[in-house]
Amino acid sequence: ARSEPSDKGGRAPLSRKSSVPKAATRGPSGSAGSRPGGSAAPPGSPVYLDLAYLPSGSSARLLDEEFFRRVRALCYVISGQDQRKEEGMRAVLDALLAGKQQWDRDLQVTLIPTFDSVAMHEWYEETHARHQALGITVLGSNSTVSMQDEAFPACKVEF
Numbered sequence: 001a002r003s004e005p006s007d008k009g010g011r012a013p014l015s016r017k018s019s020v021p022k023a024a025t026r027g028p029s030g031s032a033g034s035r036p037g038g039s040a041a042p043p044g045s046p047v048y049l050d051l052a053y054l055p056s057g058s059s060a061r062l063l064d065e066e067f068f069r070r071v072r073a074l075c076y077v078i079s080g081q082d083q084r085k086e087e088g089m090r091a092v093l094d095a096l097l098a099g100k101q102q103w104d105r106d107l108q109v110t111l112i113p114t115f116d117s118v119a120m121h122e123w124y125e126e127t128h129a130r131h132q133a134l135g136i137t138v139l140g141s142n143s144t145v146s147m148q149d150e151a152f153p154a155c156k157v158e159f
Contacts, residue, residue, distance in 0.1 A: 046103075049073040060088040068099020072107065079114040093123045100134045108135045116140075 052073035054063055076096065078089070093111075100109060113120055124131075124138055131138060145154040 044070075046070050046072045051075045051077065054078045054092060056089065056092075060092050063092045063095055065095045065098040065102075068096050069102045072103060073109070074107065075110045075112055077112045077114060089117075089119050090123055093120075093127075096136070097127060097130050097134065100136060106135060108137065111136060111138045113138070113140075 047070060049071065050073065052071055052075070054060070054076055056079050078092065096111070130136075144151050
């Protein structure tokens, strides 16, 4: 089931799912198709989610401008804290900006990186004016959580 946000402004509650669907596969024509056995929205219809986890590494090649036009989330979590994963990150971040620009609704979006990197900082600095114009907030974390002899950055997200 999917729901569309209300026009009341701010963040509208969206339908909850127990799991986030994986990225759509590409058919021979290059258009996004549905997963086998799953129900799909009509071609071209956006899907609205509260949270979407963006894969990195070789799976990141699926995250193009069309993905972000169709998969509209209030929060996107992006990971990739190693050199191989960071190499494709700039293309994913640029695709988010290009895809969000095509949205017909003015929804606020939060991007949550799970790591700190030079590539992320460069992208943020170079495109900060576009973030503001498109309603995208990039979270950084100054908070640290300690668990079992390990400390890591963390942020709290509420829906």
